[in-house]
Amino acid sequence: MITGLIPNGVPKGLANTAFPFQYNRIDELKKIIEKHGKDLAAIVMEPVRSEQPVPGFLEEIRSLADKMGAVLIIDEVSAAFRTNVGGAHLDYNLVPDMAVFSKAIGNGYPIAAIIGKEDVMQSAQNTFISSTMWTERVGPVASLATIKKYKDLDAHKHLIAIGNAVQKGWKNQAQKNNIDLSVATGMAPLCHFSFNYPDMLDIKSYFIQLMVDRGFLASNLFYAMYAHKMEHVEKYLHAVGESFSIISKDIDSGKFKKNMRGRPSGAGFKRLS
Incomplete structure (x- = not known):
């Protein structure tokens, strides 16, 4: 199972x-x-x-x-x-x-x-x-x-470059904002991260909410496309940084659950790879 x-x-x-x-x-x-x-x-x-x-x-x-x-x-x-x-x-x-x-x-x-x-x-x-x-x-x-x-x-070369930039940005923003984060090391164009906290699903849901507030429909996944340009990545990572900053402060104060709108996301199925 x-x-x-x-x-x-x-x-x-x-x-x-x-x-x-x-x-x-x-x-x-x-x-x-x-x-x-x-x-x-x-x-x-x-x-x-x-x-x-x-x-x-x-x-x-x-x-x-x-x-x-x-x-x-x-x-x-x-x-x-x-x-x-x-x-x-x-x-x-x-x-x-x-x-x-x-x-x-x-x-x-x-x-x-x-x-x-x-x-x-x-x-x-x-x-x-x-x-x-x-x-x-x-x-x-x-x-x-x-x-x-x-x-x-040579579309794959562009996808790899975009994926690498996003992964690097996640790590930098997590370090800057004191967020405990794990970034997948598999395929750069098909990447994701995980929050290393007991309430990781709640925090992920809060991250989605904060990103939507900043104009991005974004979860902890990122699938690079040829249409993505570095200027899009920069704007996206700026929003990630702002969201991580709020998450870090609200985790420390215990307020993030109070500030969530709606129900947290479910776990879904866990991939074998």
Whole structure:
């Protein structure tokens, strides 16, 4: 069970058909393999998200999949096209058996793509797959145009620069205002931070409120886009600094809950990566 993910509506027959393990915790995966190895069909995971892979982690994932004959499926739905023109797994010389793409590949248009090794992909010939949308062309055309634009603009380099600037700004403003903050070390264009306090969800909600008051619909997440310019980042970080200053003072005085409008946000589900 993944924390915060309620399985309402999931048939009981699907219980124990998926076994989660934390990113960078190869020991957790090995325990799963020891118990269920002969029955495991695939390892499904993101190549990177909140933290960088520790040395040898991805290599061992690949090795374990090969040893037990499981298909290694890399989820590139969020990670792809943010650090290169393609999947993030390319940055780590990881060769998956299958990779799944969506979101950025179409720049907002509905499109998804599954790519993989021939022997794995040919397995589809042994089953029946049908779709009402076989002849839909808008998504594929949008995807091809988007990928060409990525290449022409070197868009990923801009996303990395923007993400790095935001992460650096978060750290600077937290230090300046005496805020205990953790900034994710995974992908710069896909970054987030956490308040290190017992009332972290309440404080996050208060931060959202303060940022809205300053003209920014912003949470503790930041997804860099090509449209973002450094001047936008500067204005955003100025608002972050003002918000952090108020939060710091209100935490010390115990007033931040009294100053909140509305209910605090819920925890949501906790990602494995």
